[in-house]
Amino acid sequence: MDSVTQIVLGAAVGEAVLGKKVGKKAILYGAIAGTIPDLDTLVGNFFDTITAIEIHRGFSHSIVFAVLFAPIFGWIISKIESNSEATWKNWSWLMFWGLFTHPLLDAHTTWGTQLFWPFDLRLAYKNIFVIDPLYTLPFLFFLIMAMRFNRTDPKRRKYNRLGLIVSSIYLLVITPALKFYTFQKFEAALEEQNITYERMDTRPTPLNSILWTANIETDESFLIGNYSVFDTQPIDFYTVPKNYDLAADLADDPNLNRLIQISDGWYTFSEKNGDLYFNDLRFGNMDIEDPDSEFIFSYKLAEEHGELTATETEKEMTDAKNFLPRLWARILGN
Structure with missing residues (x-):
């Protein structure tokens, strides 16, 4: 805390x-x-x-x-x-x-x-x-x-x-009661949409316990959905590709495996301007309503002196300013 x-x-x-x-x-x-x-x-x-x-x-x-x-x-x-x-x-x-x-x-x-x-x-x-x-x-x-x-x-x-x-x-x-209640909602939504998945993880969104996020792992990708106890519409899930092929050459790297262990397997890779990034999905992205926004915990991977290094990406104050109003609106329901 x-x-x-x-x-x-x-x-x-x-x-x-x-x-x-x-x-x-x-x-x-x-x-x-x-x-x-x-x-x-x-x-x-x-x-x-x-x-x-x-x-x-x-x-x-x-x-x-x-x-x-x-x-x-x-x-x-x-x-x-x-x-x-x-x-x-x-x-x-x-x-x-x-x-x-x-x-x-x-x-x-x-x-x-x-x-x-x-x-x-x-x-x-x-x-x-x-x-x-x-x-x-x-x-x-x-x-x-x-x-x-x-x-x-x-x-x-x-x-x-x-x-x-x-x-x-x-x-x-x-x-814990809210976590159990919202977990059931996510389970029901996945069943209704005939989505087959390997595992699911839920957590509250920032600053509240009303709006919850679910990470769902499938064979090829991750699904992410949000649910507020005030929601009246069905839960929508958006897809985040794993992109594991981007780091195929690093599969046996010990430092990469340390990052994977830290993330408990909830991670993806992405490329930007020719650089490779490791994204920890457990903490969501900077804009709860924008699937394409940057992840809160993202690390630029690079090789220095023959060793893989990770550098956390810096966040701008404008990211938080844009995030909070949209978060509040989403807490109130869809």
Whole structure:
């Protein structure tokens, strides 16, 4: 999830664990704990693109990381807050839950997380977008309400608990129910249109859980369809050719196979101005109503010093400006 959401979650968890004993400092250190796992993006700057992608949401988002580093961070905080009522064990417990709930939340996004690192297993339930105001804003509201009261006031814990409950219901009940409901709609549409397919994957579109996208793999191509719970018209699927022949000479390249593994097999190739691109289909394209628009995650492939490299294509601000109005219109139904 985005940094703001992880800060809010970490702060609320910190308050729940240690707020009664140390007050707002529990919120502060909980917020810090909630941001630490995403520092892996800074580490990724020292590596090539493919390695950086592999590092993200890996070790720092694992149970192992939380168990190993919570006592270390707890010890550091206990030295900084030497006059506090909280002990090293108290601070370590707060840091553990702040570090651990971060990847638990990320596991519900499309990118997922390697919670059980070092095992090569990425959990990605794909029931919430990485930025979802319906999850974050109510959560933030209750946290702010809790902060208005003294640490010993029962209302403080009440409001913080409400934030955790409301956000958890949305994450663990409402969005999975919407995913199940929309998945059935896509299945029914494919059956009605006599479309034979190998597998299907669904996810919410940006900033909401009302409009969902399905990726469907067939023998020769991928189909992509969108469905809003407000739709009244049948689902249309558009075709995206695999174009695997464009990279036939690279079939055995280890770096290409790393990209394929990262994408979980949801990928296509395309050519532009003589350059070859690897497109990760899991995150859709820049314009939800334009099948020919660029994919959000697309990598230019090139050979440097005898090795295949990948460079992520840059996105323009105008892409986002054009995307949001069309997204909103599509959320309201076809």
